[in-house]
Amino acid sequence: MIPYFEKLGQTVLERWQQQNFSLEVFPELSCIAIDEATPSENVDIDELIYEFLSSDQQPFQSESGFGQPELIAFNDTRFYIQILFWLDGTTEIHQHEFSGAFHVLRGSSVHSEFDFVGAHSVTPHIRIGDLHAKRIELLETGRTVPITSGRECIHSLFHLDTPSITVVIRTHHDPGTGPQYNYLPPHIAINPLHSDPLSSRRKQLLDVLESIDAPHYSTFVNEMMESLDFERGFNMLRHAMPRLKEIGSLDEVLTTFQKRHGELAAGVPDTLEECLRREKISQMRHFIVNPEHRFFLALLMNVQNRRDIFALISKRFADSSPINTILGWAEELMEPNDFGMCLLDASFPESLDIEIEEQPHLFIVALKHALEGDTENEASTDDLREIQAALMGSCLSPLFF
Numbered sequence: 001m002i003p004y005f006e007k008l009g010q011t012v013l014e015r016w017q018q019q020n021f022s023l024e025v026f027p028e029l030s031c032i033a034i035d036e037a038t039p040s041e042n043v044d045i046d047e048l049i050y051e052f053l054s055s056d057q058q059p060f061q062s063e064s065g066f067g068q069p070e071l072i073a074f075n076d077t078r079f080y081i082q083i084l085f086w087l088d089g090t091t092e093i094h095q096h097e098f099s100g101a102f103h104v105l106r107g108s109s110v111h112s113e114f115d116f117v118g119a120h121s122v123t124p125h126i127r128i129g130d131l132h133a134k135r136i137e138l139l140e141t142g143r144t145v146p147i148t149s150g151r152e153c154i155h156s157l158f159h160l161d162t163p164s165i166t167v168v169i170r171t172h173h174d175p176g177t178g179p180q181y182n183y184l185p186p187h188i189a190i191n192p193l194h195s196d197p198l199s200s201r202r203k204q205l206l207d208v209l210e211s212i213d214a215p216h217y218s219t220f221v222n223e224m225m226e227s228l229d230f231e232r233g234f235n236m237l238r239h240a241m242p243r244l245k246e247i248g249s250l251d252e253v254l255t256t257f258q259k260r261h262g263e264l265a266a267g268v269p270d271t272l273e274e275c276l277r278r279e280k281i282s283q284m285r286h287f288i289v290n291p292e293h294r295f296f297l298a299l300l301m302n303v304q305n306r307r308d309i310f311a312l313i314s315k316r317f318a319d320s321s322p323i324n325t326i327l328g329w330a331e332e333l334m335e336p337n338d339f340g341m342c343l344l345d346a347s348f349p350e351s352l353d354i355e356i357e358e359q360p361h362l363f364i365v366a367l368k369h370a371l372e373g374d375t376e377n378e379a380s381t382d383d384l385r386e387i388q389a390a391l392m393g394s395c396l397s398p399l400f401f
Helices: 003-018 026-036 045-054 197-211 217-227 230-246 250-265 268-284 291-302 306-316 322-333 359-371 382-392
Strands: 070-075 079-086 093-096 100-106 109-123 126-139 144-147 150-159 164-171 182-184 188-190 334-336 341-343
Touching: 003 026, 003 070, 003 079, 026 100, 026 144, 026 164, 109 230, 109 291, 126 230, 126 291, 126 306, 150 291, 182 268, 188 230, 197 217, 197 230, 217 230, 217 250, 230 250, 230 268, 250 268, 268 291, 291 306, 291 322, 306 322, 322 334, 322 359, 341 359, 359 382
Parallel strands: none
Antiparallel strands: 070 079, 079 164, 093 150, 093 182, 100 144, 100 164, 109 126, 109 150, 126 188, 182 188, 334 341
């Protein structure tokens, strides 16, 4: 690996040793070492890739599957330095069992931080509570951010550019800070590393039933919900949710789950609905590559109200009003499908007998009313209200609140 990372690793090692390898100081120590000679100003990415491809003299490489790909640039028994490439990745909302710092080597990302309040454990692998966003910021190339292990650092990254590349200095594992929960807003935290072979086999069997379009799919899932404990029931329900929604059985199965678990299951419907919404946005990254459009997707995924979305747009695009910026994106993102025009996952209502040439204008008018907080205006026509209902039922819903 190029000498820069060997020097950076040795600097961190020597300074950390002087602090008796205290985990408490490691994030700040890592940030300082990075910012003294930032990778974004000192690392030639083409040289890095060529050197890695052509030389066998590299640190030990992991098989974690993290990153697209992950390169280990420095390895010590106490910590290591990794370079993470992201082509279309969006991280789950998560916490860490390690500490350190990360640096944006190339590209940019929307970084969201959260609190999980009023939480309690149902089992060692699933918790319920209320997830609230506490800060959302744009990370540009050259930015360095500390990583603290445990529940005090719950965050996610939505990468805007292809590729985005980050440099991470991190410990291998900080004792007592696990499990490394993923968070499903607004109410559930799960341990993604927990292995339950029985549930895995059940999911595979449900996939078989789905693939053959079995008529008794929902019956089997509903009967499972009558007997399974909360953890297994929720995981099975989350797996089956897209198919259940497709065949119109999700509400029935959810009702069975709620009857089985009572107050414990109160936040599950909202959590599953948000899982579907976030998954739709995440999948859009595969074909939406414009960084501005990805920034819009990141806001829709992570910001839950119009006011905060406007504030973040204003920070990045000061020369245009947030409303005009969003309407411009909407015009660029609108495209026809088999039945008419669609804006992201919002389809123009088939019930309206309107020529496809007129639909884009009406979409924009309805969205403009929403952005101005004017969705209940008496002057709105029935057609516009129906279009607004389609927009509110899509991933664009945060713009209406």
